[in-house]
Amino acid sequence: MLLCNVSALIPVWIICWLTQLNWPLLITTTLITVLLASYLSFRLSHTLVQGIKSLETGLLNFKDGELATLLAYNHNDELGQLCQLYNQTAKQLRQERQWIYQRELMLDKVLQSSPQAVLLRNDKGFIVYSNYSARDLFNAKVALEGSQFEQVLNNAHPQLSNALKRGNDGLFSIETEQQESQAWHLSTGKLLLNNQYHYLYVFKQLTRELSRQEVEVWKKVIRIISHELNNSLGPMSSMLHSGQLLSEKVNEPRLKRVFATISERIKHLNEFVQGYGKFAKLPTPQLSTLDWPALLEQLQSQWCFTLEINKDVKTVADPTQIEQLLINLIKNANESGSAAKSINVTISQDSKGTHISVSDQGKGMSEQVMANALIPFYSTKATGSGLGLALCREIVEAHHGQISLHNRKHGGLNVHVILPRF
Incomplete structure (x- = not known):
């Protein structure tokens, strides 16, 4: 506007000097020229100033991280095209920021879980x-x-x-x-x-992963041993039957004792192989809602123990496998030297899932025994197979749960099992 006024006044003053106008006319002419030049320059620059202010406001919004505001300047000129380009850039940046924000939310959810x-x-x-x-x-x-x-x-x-x-x-x-x-x-x-x-x-x-690999190695060994034993027990049973038929024609009492002993040992080996095969080939749990009253009533008819169970405990698990789990734990508690009245089974539920606790007042476990108690074949009993607690761990982990052993302060052992909610 200043440049327009100066540019208009210079030729006016030259003309006034050449025509030798008096001072009143010179001042009047100058004022009219200034007013007219100011008005024309304002009209010509108003659109440009408006567009530049809009761009300035938009860039300040960019600086503050605000991408939702668009420019209203839409004149059909170069500045209008520039504002239109600004609006397109703002929309694209807003979409990209929303996508990045959603990815950050997903990443945070993955990391938190x-x-x-x-x-x-x-x-x-x-x-x-x-x-x-x-x-x-x-x-x-x-x-x-x-x-x-x-x-x-x-x-x-x-x-x-x-x-x-x-x-x-x-x-x-x-x-x-x-x-x-x-x-x-x-x-x-x-x-x-x-x-x-x-x-x-x-x-x-890595505790669970290392334990899992260790158990898989044991399972492979068990499957190989079971296969070899089954290959031998089949022909032995057939030959034993043939020998018993031939011995009927011979009146020799000692042969009957020999065949009876062989038959008893073959039966024992078959039970041995079947027991280890159950551990090596544990089926996938068939999930259903457990009928706790019926299951516990059946267990109490076989074993003596004190029961504490909260009302409205709802557990989704494999009934057969959970029954086997409880049988093994209660059996171990009875064989720990604890009195039957001191064996306690507690079942409760919270936000984490179902808690099963079997405790006794036996001798408990040393640190070395406790560290190896869940490993297959490990047993401190003279006639133990070392599969009871190992099978319990297999059942619990098949249900994505946790099992832990703890010595009680006043003597005895507590086995704590957590079955998660499904």
């Missing part, structure tokens, strides 16, 4: 992210975000703290209060996030 513990800290020593598994691993009652990493280490388990202080990938173990040893793998990484270095820690529990 992951069994692996994830921890992220910045280079200033503050934790900026942790999932639920990490909070459980560090025994934190509240979120770890914003906490000092060193403070969290001081409150953590000593073996966990030592593994983190080393800062290297590798295996370490944690001894829990329930006398269980958990194997963990620590994986570390360094990344640049928001122009700041961050350190990522991923903890993966």
Whole structure:
């Protein structure tokens, strides 16, 4: 506007000087020229100023992260085309941001529900992210975000703290209060996030995986042994029957005792093979709602124990396998040297699932025995097969549950089983 006024006044003043106008006319002419030039320049620049202000407002919104506002300037000129391009860019950026936000929500959901513990800290020593598994691993009652990493280490388990202080990938173990040893793998990484270095820690529990592999090896051994025994027992049974028929023609009492002993041992071996085959080939659970009153009534007709069960306990599981589980646990409790009245079976339910607890007042278990009690073939009994608790673990894990053994303070053992909700 200033340039327009100056450009208009220069020729007017030259004309006035050449025509030698007096001062009143000169002032009047100057005012009229200024007013006319100002009006014309305003009319010509108004659209341009409006468009530039719209673009300025839009760019300020971009700076503040606001992508929902579009420009209303829609004149058919170069500036209008520029504003239209701005609106298209804003719509595209808004769609991309929504997609990124949805992916972040999905990623956060996956990380929060992951069994692996994830921890992220910045280079200033503050934790900026942790999932639920990490909070459980560090025994934190509240979120770890914003906490000092060193403070969290001081409150953590000593073996966990030592593994983190080393800062290297590798295996370490944690001894829990329930006398269980958990194997963990620590994986570390360094990344640049928001122009700041961050350190990522991923903890993966290997206890269940290692136990699973160990059980699979035992199952393979059992299947091989069962196959070889069955191949031998079949011909032996046939030859025994033929020998018994031939011995009927010979009056020799000792032959009858020999054949009776062989028959008894073959029967025992068949039962032995069938028992181990049941462990090696546990079928997939056929899930249905358990009829707890009928199941427990049948067990109480065979075994003596005290029962505590909450009302309205609803469990979805395989009835046959759960019955076998309880039979094995109650049988072990009766063989522990505990009085029948001291054997207690408790069944309850909470948000985690159904809790089954079988306790006795026997001798309990030493740490070495407890560490190997769930392994196939391991038994401290002279006539034990070492499959009772191993089969219990197979049944529980087939239902995606957990089983643990704990010595009681006043003597005896407690076996705790958790069957999750389906």
